[in-house]
Amino acid sequence: MNTVVSTIVIVGALLLALASLIVAIRNRPMGMVLLVGFALLEVAVLVQLGFVIVAVAGGQGPDDKATLWGYLAGEVVIPPAGVFLALAERSRWGSAILVVAGFAIAVMTGRLLQIWQGVA
Amino acid sequence: MTASHRDGRGAASAIGTGPGRALIAVYGLFSLAAGARAAVQIATRFGEAPLAYSLSAFAALVYILLTVALWRGARRLALVALGIELAGVLVIGTASLLDPAAFPDETVWSVYGRGYLFIPLVLPLVGLYWLLRRRR
Numbered sequence: 001m002n003t004v005v006s007t008i009v010i011v012g013a014l015l016l017a018l019a020s021l022i023v024a025i026r027n028r029p030m031g032m033v034l035l036v037g038f039a040l041l042e043v044a045v046l047v048q049l050g051f052v053i054v055a056v057a058g059g060q061g062p063d064d065k066a067t068l069w070g071y072l073a074g075e076v077v078i079p080p081a082g083v084f085l086a087l088a089e090r091s092r093w094g095s096a097i098l099v100v101a102g103f104a105i106a107v108m109t110g111r112l113l114q115i116w117q118g119v120a
Numbered sequence: 121m122t123a124s125h126r127d128g129r130g131a132a133s134a135i136g137t138g139p140g141r142a143l144i145a146v147y148g149l150f151s152l153a154a155g156a157r158a159a160v161q162i163a164t165r166f167g168e169a170p171l172a173y174s175l176s177a178f179a180a181l182v183y184i185l186l187t188v189a190l191w192r193g194a195r196r197l198a199l200v201a202l203g204i205e206l207a208g209v210l211v212i213g214t215a216s217l218l219d220p221a222a223f224p225d226e227t228v229w230s231v232y233g234r235g236y237l238f239i240p241l242v243l244p245l246v247g248l249y250w251l252l253r254r255r256r
Contacts, residue, residue, distance in 0.1 A: 066164050070156040077152070082145065089141040097145040104149055 001060070001116045002051040009044045009075075009109045016041060017102030024095035030086040034098055041105065042079040048109075049076060052116075062118050071112045078104055135198065135251060136190045143250060146243065147187040153236070154180035154228045161225065169224045175212055179228045179240075182208060186247070199251055206244035209233060213241070 016037045023034060049072050055061060062068060082101030086094035136144060158176035166173055182205050189198035213232035216223045226235050233240030 064164070066160045070160050074152050074156060078149070081148065085141060085145050089137065091138060093138050093142045096139075096142045100142070100145050100149060 001055045001113075002048070003113065005044065005048045005051055006109050006113055009041070009048055010106050012037075012041055012044060013102045013105035013109065015102075017099050017106065020095050020098035020102055024092045024099060027092045028095065029090040029092065030083075030094050030098060034086075034095070035083065038079045038083050038098065038101070041102070042076075045075045045079065045105070048072075062115055064115070068112070068115055071108050071115065075105055075108050075112075078108075134193070135195055136193050139250060140190060143247060144187060144190045146239075147183055147190060150228070150236075150240070150243070151180060151183040151187050154183050157228070172223045172225050172227050172230075175208075175229065176227045179208060179212075195251060198247070202244050202247045202251070205240075206248070209240050209244065 016034065019037065020030075020034055023029075023031065052061075052068070052072060056065065056068075078101050082098050085097045088094070089097065134140070154176060158173065158180045161169075161173040161176055182201055186198060186201045186205065188194075189201055209229045209232060212227060212229035216227075216230040223230055228236060228240055232238055
């Protein structure tokens with residue numbers, strides 16, 4: 001598994017969560033910057049998924065594959081779901097939803113790295 | 121724009137908009153987290169800790185129920201589910217402290233949701249505040 005991609009996902013997700021928090025505090029709905037940011041995050045998550053699939057196909061990875069795929073599938077779903085809800089909620093609370101989405105991706109990717117290394 | 125009257129059902133359906141929509145997002149996330157965890161646990165190693173894994177599945181069902189209830193503006197269903205959630209996290213949290221042997225693997229509600237930054241403990245209180253505040 002490529003830890004560089006996962007590091008990019010974690011840092012990017014945390015930055016997006018922070019940006020969303022600032023937007024929410026300023027009482028603004030989701031803007032173009034956050035929309036594009038979460039689209040890029042989704043691309044990074046899919047690239048990460050690709051690296052994991054290749055590594056597992058090559059015989060690497062933990063014994064507990066089910067948990068691994070569970071986290072990866074969750075990560076793929078969260079950015080689009082967050083953006084969908086933020087588009088429906090055109091207020092500061094839409095931006096607040098993106099804080100949750102970004103933070104969740106960062107935490108889940110951290111857990112993903114732990115699972116991959118067999119720590120947890 | 122206030123979304124509370126947009127669909128013609130009035131304030132009763134407004135529990136799923138504004139801050140309520142953020143609440144839906146958090147409950148959706150916990151439905152995903154608890155549901156996926158329970159599915160993996162039950163599918164791969166149910167025999168190791170049937171009690172803990174059954175409770176994982178029960179917690180997931182409560183979260184899914186709450187997500188749907190908030191989404192559809194079903195206030196009474198949401199209140200009942202929030203009560204079950206609060207009771208669940210308090211009972212399971214206490215039980216997991218008193219009898220750790222019965223919980224060899226984590227559930228969402230173990231030690232009041234320690235594995236999830238104690239959000240499972242705070243969440244029902246936030247939810248109850250949100251629903252009851254709107255009733256006045």
